[in-house]
Amino acid sequence: EAQVTQNPRYLITVTGKKLTVTCSQNMNHEYMSWYRQDPGLGLRQIYYSMNVEVTDKGDVPEGYKVSRKEKRNFPLILESPSPNQTSLYFCASSPHRPSYEQYFGPGTRLTVT
């Protein structure tokens, strides 16, 4: 089944404790992206990647890092999480470049206390 998977789905952590949210797609897509969803703010892009080893900042990159060492994986790293990073995170992919059709993962709900 073609899909985008994210792990973990739920995470509660404390301020300052480094964490990684993994994202993997099995559709051989070139483009991958991370969004955060907050009430009243919609979906905001954090980082995106056009292909392996090519990443760029989105609208809200502060406090996040990403890497794209393999085509299928695009992990999101929070080096020192803070409470304002409590949010619902989505990974997405599309075949080539930022298409209008993106495939989203199921989401990761992160709480930072």
Place this chain on the structure above:
Amino acid sequence: QQQVKQSPQSLIVQKGGISIINCAYENTAFDYFPWYQQFPGKGPALLIAIRPDVSEKKEGRFTISFNKSAKQFSLHIMDSQPGDSATYFCAVCSLGNTPLVFGKGTRLSVIA
């Protein structure tokens, strides 16, 4: 800056009624205008999309109306059903290197 403005923020519609969600965008350099549907606990999924050279696109009970001169597009859900209850996001897309930009979302509740 906000390139796409979506309204209303929330909407309650009776079963069988028409749901209408509106979006306005700020420049003309977009190639596609998609709508995404998100059910609770799930990621958004593409529902329907329209190109700017088309004024209307219909897929089943879902229709996009596009007004290029007014820089507006809207989603109409005919014969709304409780199963349509979800959050809907409009978006604007430039094919190329510009990321997709989403509206802030509309939470639709269809009540029996």
